Amino acid sequence: MTPSEISSQATSPAHEARLLSRHNLLTNTSGIAPGYLQANLIVLPSRYAEHFRALCARNPVSCPLLGVTPRGDPHTVLPAGCIKTAEDFDIRTDFPCYRVYDKGKCVATKKPDIKDLWTPDHVGFLIGCSFSFEDALAAAGLTPRHQTTNTVVAMYRSSIPVLPAGIFTDAQCVVSMRPYRPEDVEKVRDVTRPFLATHGEPVAWGWEGAREIGVRDVDKPDFGQPQRFEEGEVPVFWACGVTPQLIVESAGDKIDGLVFAHEPGHMLVTDWTTEDLDRLRAEVAAV
Amino acid sequence: MTPSEISSQATSPAHEARLLSRHNLLTNTSGIAPGYLQANLIVLPSRYAEHFRALCARNPVSCPLLGVTPRGDPHTVLPAGCIKTAEDFDIRTDFPCYRVYDKGKCVATKKPDIKDLWTPDHVGFLIGCSFSFEDALAAAGLTPRHQTTNTVVAMYRSSIPVLPAGIFTDAQCVVSMRPYRPEDVEKVRDVTRPFLATHGEPVAWGWEGAREIGVRDVDKPDFGQPQRFEEGEVPVFWACGVTPQLIVESAGDKIDGLVFAHEPGHMLVTDWTTEDLDRLRAEVAAV
Numbered sequence: 001m002t003p004s005e006i007s008s009q010a011t012s013p014a015h016e017a018r019l020l021s022r023h024n025l026l027t028n029t030s031g032i033a034p035g036y037l038q039a040n041l042i043v044l045p046s047r048y049a050e051h052f053r054a055l056c057a058r059n060p061v062s063c064p065l066l067g068v069t070p071r072g073d074p075h076t077v078l079p080a081g082c083i084k085t086a087e088d089f090d091i092r093t094d095f096p097c098y099r100v101y102d103k104g105k106c107v108a109t110k111k112p113d114i115k116d117l118w119t120p121d122h123v124g125f126l127i128g129c130s131f132s133f134e135d136a137l138a139a140a141g142l143t144p145r146h147q148t149t150n151t152v153v154a155m156y157r158s159s160i161p162v163l164p165a166g167i168f169t170d171a172q173c174v175v176s177m178r179p180y181r182p183e184d185v186e187k188v189r190d191v192t193r194p195f196l197a198t199h200g201e202p203v204a205w206g207w208e209g210a211r212e213i214g215v216r217d218v219d220k221p222d223f224g225q226p227q228r229f230e231e232g233e234v235p236v237f238w239a240c241g242v243t244p245q246l247i248v249e250s251a252g253d254k255i256d257g258l259v260f261a262h263e264p265g266h267m268l269v270t271d272w273t274t275e276d277l278d279r280l281r282a283e284v285a286a287v
Numbered sequence: 288m289t290p291s292e293i294s295s296q297a298t299s300p301a302h303e304a305r306l307l308s309r310h311n312l313l314t315n316t317s318g319i320a321p322g323y324l325q326a327n328l329i330v331l332p333s334r335y336a337e338h339f340r341a342l343c344a345r346n347p348v349s350c351p352l353l354g355v356t357p358r359g360d361p362h363t364v365l366p367a368g369c370i371k372t373a374e375d376f377d378i379r380t381d382f383p384c385y386r387v388y389d390k391g392k393c394v395a396t397k398k399p400d401i402k403d404l405w406t407p408d409h410v411g412f413l414i415g416c417s418f419s420f421e422d423a424l425a426a427a428g429l430t431p432r433h434q435t436t437n438t439v440v441a442m443y444r445s446s447i448p449v450l451p452a453g454i455f456t457d458a459q460c461v462v463s464m465r466p467y468r469p470e471d472v473e474k475v476r477d478v479t480r481p482f483l484a485t486h487g488e489p490v491a492w493g494w495e496g497a498r499e500i501g502v503r504d505v506d507k508p509d510f511g512q513p514q515r516f517e518e519g520e521v522p523v524f525w526a527c528g529v530t531p532q533l534i535v536e537s538a539g540d541k542i543d544g545l546v547f548a549h550e551p552g553h554m555l556v557t558d559w560t561t562e563d564l565d566r567l568r569a570e571v572a573a574v
Contacts, residue, residue: 054480054483054487058348058483060344161490163490164490164491166476166488189453196341200341201452203451213448
């Protein structure tokens with residue numbers, strides 16, 4: 001299919017992004033289909049699904065669970081609404097590209113699909129991504145620095161423990177960092193607070209805050225690129241969706257069978273919008 | 288009312304416990320109405336409710352939210368089912384006794400009720416308590432030491448950060464500790480894992496684990512009593528419901544208006560049973 005054939009067939013910008021990904025016509029999903037939530041991926045053999053679900057339930061800030069595919073069914077995502085075109089969805093192809101892990105080691109990167117490796121025993125987990133709240137920051141006049149400098153956000157291994165669940169133990173939270181003026185920090189916190197399903201408000205801020213979460217040198221990120229600080233700016237840290245991948249890596253040979261993840265920066269575009277998130281939040285708040 | 292009048296009037300053991308508490312005929316709720324979930328209490332002026340709700344959503348292991356009373360309504364707990372006798376329930380009297388906080392300082396303890404201080408602006412939060420999973424441990428032949436020695440469980444201020452939300456910042460998780468043999472730790476983890484709404488599985492275990500979460504001397508707990516270790520036993524740590532009280536204390540004078548909490552060990556007995564918890568968990572798992 002050509003991009004124009006896909007465009008005429010797609011029922012929404014999100015659907016179009018998934019079709020483009022399926023036909024390997026899309027790479028980085030940053031800025032694609034604005035307003036739609038994007039998701040990180042972890043696919044596990046089903047015997048680890050209960051432990052991973054407990055991990056997400058215990059660590060919703062670093063591992064916010066958006067949806068799950070039932071065992072062996074790559075076409076359905078629960079809860080409903082996350083993906084509306086279930087008849088035309090495949091978790092094995094609709095990310096731009098994938099990584100493959102064997103016993104905690106990454107053995108393949110930028111794989112266009114995982115149809116050849118998927119088994120009827122696999123369960124897929126969709127996890128929220130910070131792209132969503134970055135739209136909100138930009139709309140509030142607080143555009144993240146890496147967007148204006150066209151770099152990859154700086155990420156660090158922090159000392160914040162990921163609370164253990166089953167086989168998933170001994171991991172720390174990865175944090176992303178965006179520089180802001182101290183007088184803007186409370187506004188930045190307020191803008192991102194509602195995005196509970198996509199990491200929410202910051203976990204730490206300021207130079208003292210950096211020290212407290214074990215980030216010693218902001219100029220030396222563990223992932224991504226260093227960010228430029230303007231005069232007087234301080235670092236602001238959020239939990240980061242890279243955390244689940246590191247948790248899987250740290251589980252190592254406790255995992256028997258292949259594990260799949262998305263290629264960093266290459267997300268799934270879901271059918272949930274930020275308005276849906278507002279509604280979901282309101283439903284939760286009404287309880 | 289006399290205990291026998293209450294007993295004949297009560298519709299369930301949980302209801303009876305609440306009526307006894309209301310008439311100041313019950314103190315410590317440990318072991319009362321087995322099988323029913325007990326709850327910790329935080330009552331805040333409504334302008335801090337959104338921040339506290341976000342705090343619980345971000346820290347479900349230390350602050351597992353069971354229910355909320357709507358602003359100014361001490362008789363209703365949402366979601367429904369948590370308290371079935373709404374027509375005969377009052378959050379201001381149905382705990383055995385209360386504490387009062389003013390600007391983060393505890394200004395009254397063991398107060399029998401809070402009817403005189405409650406305002407139409409107050410919102411109550413019910414938070415899960417570890418008494419629930421202790422029943423399950425005992426049923427599995429893993430009775431917590433403090434139950435056999437009739438002491439108060441040992442509690443420590445850990446270095447595990449409580450992820451900040453709104454005005455609630457700069458707090459650490461309080462952990463409770465029970466000694467177990469190393470070969471029993473995996474079983475202890477498995478037994479308590481399902482109790483997501485009541486702190487769930489341990490956050491750390493072993494002597495190295497104690498060091499990692501900042502517990503330097505298990506014989507010197509910050510709250511409760513030291514626990515006796517048998518030969519070869521190691522400490523096992525769970526998140527503890529005392530955490531929300533310390534969070535409120537650390538918010539200090541950022542809170543304008545009176546805050547109420549339960550007296551430690553003096554909980555509310557809810558109408559939810561461990562079977563309800565199984566059902567709630569199954570509903571969540573079905574998503």
